[in-house]
Structure formats: structure tokens, C-alpha cells
Amino acid sequence: MSKSGRPLSVLHLLDAAAKDRTDLVLADFSAEQVRWAVRAGLGPWLRRCTARDAAAPASPLWPLVHGADLTGRVIAAEQLDATAEILDACDGHAAPLTLLKGISVAEQYYPEPHLRVMGDIDLLVDVDALPDVRARLLGLGYRDESTYPPEFYLGHHHLQPLFHPRRRVWVELHWTLFPPTGRMGSERAFTLESVLAERRASTFRGRPVYRLSDELQLVYLAAHWAYGLNLERAMVGMLDVARLLTSSTPLHWARILEWIPASRTSSHVCLMLTYLARRGLVDLDPELLRQVIRRQRSFGRTTLQAIHAVIDRYVVGGCEFGTLMSERNVGILWDALLSPGPPARNVLTMGWNLLPSRSWLTRALGVRP
Numbered sequence: 001m002s003k004s005g006r007p008l009s010v011l012h013l014l015d016a017a018a019k020d021r022t023d024l025v026l027a028d029f030s031a032e033q034v035r036w037a038v039r040a041g042l043g044p045w046l047r048r049c050t051a052r053d054a055a056a057p058a059s060p061l062w063p064l065v066h067g068a069d070l071t072g073r074v075i076a077a078e079q080l081d082a083t084a085e086i087l088d089a090c091d092g093h094a095a096p097l098t099l100l101k102g103i104s105v106a107e108q109y110y111p112e113p114h115l116r117v118m119g120d121i122d123l124l125v126d127v128d129a130l131p132d133v134r135a136r137l138l139g140l141g142y143r144d145e146s147t148y149p150p151e152f153y154l155g156h157h158h159l160q161p162l163f164h165p166r167r168r169v170w171v172e173l174h175w176t177l178f179p180p181t182g183r184m185g186s187e188r189a190f191t192l193e194s195v196l197a198e199r200r201a202s203t204f205r206g207r208p209v210y211r212l213s214d215e216l217q218l219v220y221l222a223a224h225w226a227y228g229l230n231l232e233r234a235m236v237g238m239l240d241v242a243r244l245l246t247s248s249t250p251l252h253w254a255r256i257l258e259w260i261p262a263s264r265t266s267s268h269v270c271l272m273l274t275y276l277a278r279r280g281l282v283d284l285d286p287e288l289l290r291q292v293i294r295r296q297r298s299f300g301r302t303t304l305q306a307i308h309a310v311i312d313r314y315v316v317g318g319c320e321f322g323t324l325m326s327e328r329n330v331g332i333l334w335d336a337l338l339s340p341g342p343p344a345r346n347v348l349t350m351g352w353n354l355l356p357s358r359s360w361l362t363r364a365l366g367v368r369p
Contacts, residue, residue, distance in 0.1 A: 010037055010316050011279060014235060016049040017042065018242035018281045020111055024049040026056040026065065034061045036318030041117035041236045043068025048115065069114075076114035079103065080205075082169045083121055087207040089136045097133070098124035098199055098210035100174060101224070101240075107204070108211065109243035117236055120161065120170035124195070124210075127175045130159065134173060137162050142171060155181055177220055184227055189219045189259035214248045215255050219269060226268035229334060231327075234315040238281075241272055245282045253288055260295050267298035267338050275308055297341030307337050329354055 008028040016024050026034070026046075037046050047069035050056045056065075083103055090097060102118035110116045125133050142162040146152075153160050158174040176192055178184035188194065198216040202209050212220060218241060225237035245251075260266035270292050276282045277289055293299070299307070313319045314330060321327045336350035337343075 009033075010040075010042075010235075010318070011281075011312075013037055013042060013046060013049060014239060014242070014316065015279075015281055017045040017115075017239055018246055018276075020048075022049055022051040025053045026050045026059050026061065027053075031061060032318075034064065038064055038068045039232060040318065041233055042239075044072040044112075044115045044117070045239075048112075072114040072117060076106070076116075076118070078167050079118055079121055079169055080113060082164065082167050082171070084205050084207065085140060086121075086123070086137060086171070087204060087209065089140055090133055091207070093136065094129035094133050095126050096201075096208045096210050098212070099202075099204065100124050100177075100212070101221070104211045105217070105221070105240050105244065108217075109240070109247040116240070117233075119233075120172055122158075122172050122174060124174045124177075130173060130175055134159060134162070137171060137173075140164070141166065155179060157185070178223075178227075183264060184223060187223070187259075187263055187265045189216060189265055190223070194259075214244060215252055218244055218251065219256060219259060219265060222272040223265050223268045226271055226338060227264070229331075231314055231330075234311075238272070238276065238315075242276055242281045245276070245284070257291060257295060260292075262295065262297050262340065264338070264340050266292070266296035267340060270296040270299065271304070271307060271338070274304060275311055278308065298338055298343065298346060299341075300343040303337050303343045303347065307334065310334065 008024075010029075010033050013024065013029070016022075024046075029037070029046075034046065037043060043065060046065050050065070056062055059065075083099075087097065100122035102116050103121045103123070106113040106116035106118065123133075142164045144150075144160045145163040146160045148160075150160060157176045157179045158172045162171045162173070163169070164171075176185065177190045177195060178187075180186070180192075184190060195212070195216070198213040199210040200213050202211045211217070221237060221240045221244070225234060225241075256269070260269055273282075273284060273292055274289060277284045293304075310330060310333065314321075321330065332353045333350055336346050336353060339346050339349065
């Protein structure tokens with residue numbers, strides 16, 4: 001227990017991870033919180049942030065925490081080796097590939113790559129080079145593997161995922177950041193021209209690569225987090241942005257503000273930055289936050305507080321869903337409140353979408369069709 005006699009919130013772990021502090025005490029967290037942190041991808045961070053806790057190895061939860069850290073190290077080593085192998089296979093046959101999301105930020109903003117848990121390796125490839133790069137991955141032993149038919153990927157922003165059966169590594173070859181015909185693909189920040197202009201030359205284990213500029217990285221991470229919210233992995237996305245803000249050089253905020261006026265992206269960036277700042281995970285200029293809030297149309301004060309509460313309860317707290325706040329209803333609330341406004345209309349849309357469907361009423365009343 002903490003000094004207050006109550007278990008610490010997982011928010012305290014997020015704060016320690018954002019600032020790379022190692023002064024947490026494992027016994028200050030309940031068993032449920034430890035299990036949720038591990039399940040949510042923060043197990044390696046829990047190990048690191050309790051490094052100065054001499055009593056931690058005696059805890060019955062220590063095998064879970066230590067095991068998550070070791071597993072993370074093994075998986076990350078395989079993913080990093082696989083990335084180097086892919087870059088070598090493509091060297092001289094395609095322009096340098098652009099590292100996206102986890103495989104990029106793990107080296108950029110994290111003290112150790114395994115602390116950033118990754119599901120797959122995301123690589124942005126020049127569209128003309130996609131067939132050749134895919135062929136070279138097939139030559140390395142990767143194979144197409146997806147639950148969706150090949151036709152699904154014709155208008156998608158990446159090819160069918162590739163899986164290496166020996167390495168147990170997944171790779172997605174992107175040609176843009178979001179589906180070009182979808183709600184996000186036409187956003188100013190994510191046009192192909194904008195993305196190409198924001199690539200920055202870098203290296204990965206001595207090999208030439210591109211990474212997105214810190215500014216586009218922040219906007220992309222926030223948009224990807226909010227648009228495709230995965231409650232079980234959402235804290236990883238939040239930590240990406242917190243680590244970026246505490247680890248990178250000063251950002252050109254004017255460029256970010258130019259990209260996001262009155263768009264879905266502005267709502268995503270607003271939600272991410274206001275939550276991180278108001279929960280004390282990052283230190284941002286209040287005037288900057290006011291400018292970000294003014295550029296979005298989705299939230300009023302009440303609806304922003306409401307969606308912050310959803311993050312507190314289901315993303316950070318890991319609470320189970322109930323009858324009223326079911327997983328379906330939380331998803332409806334999230335999508336409706338994040339629509340590009342105005343807030344009153346979003347609330348009405350949410351209420352309408354939360355009404356039971358005819359099929360649900362039929363099942364609930366036991367009426368035979």
C-alpha cells in the first residue's frame with residue numbers, strides 16, 4: 001500500500017515511465033493493477049520503474065513482472081534483428097524504408113527498445129517499390145497471412161500482413177499512413193505529399209532509414225491511437241506521445257497547429273495532449289493547450305471531461321465492462337464524441353446510436369422473428 005493506505009493507480013506507473021523514474025514500490029499496486037499493467041503492455045516498464053525496490057523480488061507477483069520483462073526482451077530482439085535483415089535485403093533495390101510507430105519510437109524515445117511493446121513491424125515503402133520489397137520479404141521466408149481476403153487490401157494503406165513462421169514476426173508494408181479513401185486519409189497532415197516532406201534521414205543499426213519528423217510523429221501517433229482505439233494497448237500509444245514530448249528536441253508547434261484546424265486530427269491531438277497534461281504526465285504550456293483546444297470542434301468542456309473519464313476507467317483503470325457501459329457502448333461513445341463536432345450534435349448522435357437495435361430488442365424480449 002502507498003502512504004495513503006490505498007493502492008497506487010496505474011496512472012502512477014505511466015507517470016514514472018514517461019519520466020523514466022525507478023522509485024516505484026511494487027507492493028503499492030494491487031494484484032489486479034499489476035496484471036492489468038502487464039496485459040496492457042507495461043510489464044517491462046513495471047520492472048524498470050521498481051528497480052530500486054529491494055523487496056520486489058519477494059512479491060508473489062514478481063514472476064509475472066520479471067517474466068513480462070524477459071519476454072519483452074526476447075520478442076524485441078527478434079523484431080530488431082528481423083528489421084535489420086529486411087533493410088539489408090532491400091539495400092540497393094529500393095530507397096531507404098521509413099520506420100513507423102513502434103519500430104521507430106522504440107529507439108527514438110525509449111531508454112531500451114524492449115520497453116516499447118510491439119505487435120508488428122510497420123514500414124513505409126515508396127509505392128513503386130512495394131512489389132519488389134514484398135518479393136524480397138517472401139525470399140526471406142515471410143508469407144502472406146490475414147483473416148481478410150486479398151481484395152480487402154486493394155484500397156488499404158498497407159499490403160496484406162506478412163508473417164515469418166520461424167521468427168514469429170509480423171510485418172506490414174505501408175504505402176501511406178491511413179487508407180486514402182477513408183476519413184483520415186484526406187487529412188492535411190497525412191497526404192502523401194505531407195508525409196514525404198516530413199521524412200527525416202536516420203539510421204537503424206548503422207543502416208540508412210527514414211523516420212517521420214517529431215512533429216508528424218506526434219500527430220500520427222495521436223491520430224492512430226484515437227482512430228483505432230485498442231483499449232488493451234491504448235496506454236502504449238499514450239506513452240509513445242509522453243516519451244516523445246519528454247525525450248525529443250523542442251517541437252515546432254506552429255507546424256503542428258497548421259496541420260490540425262477543425263479536423264478529426266485536431267480532435268485526436270487535443271484529446272491526447274489535454275489528457276496527458278491534465279493528469280500530470282507531461283508539462284505543456286497552458287497557452288499551447290488553449291490553442292490546440294480552439295482548433296478542434298468536437299469537444300466542449302463537459303464532453304472532454306467525459307471522454308477523459310472513459311480513459312481513466314477503461315484504458316488506465318482496466319475496469320470491466322458492464323450492462324450499461326458495455327464494450328459496444330463505450331465504442332459508440334468514443335466514436336461519437338470524437339466526431340468533428342459540434343459537441344451538441346455529437347451528444348445527440350451518441351444518444352441515437354446507443355438506442356437498442358431491433359434485433360437486440362427481439363432477443364431481449366424473447367420474440368421469435
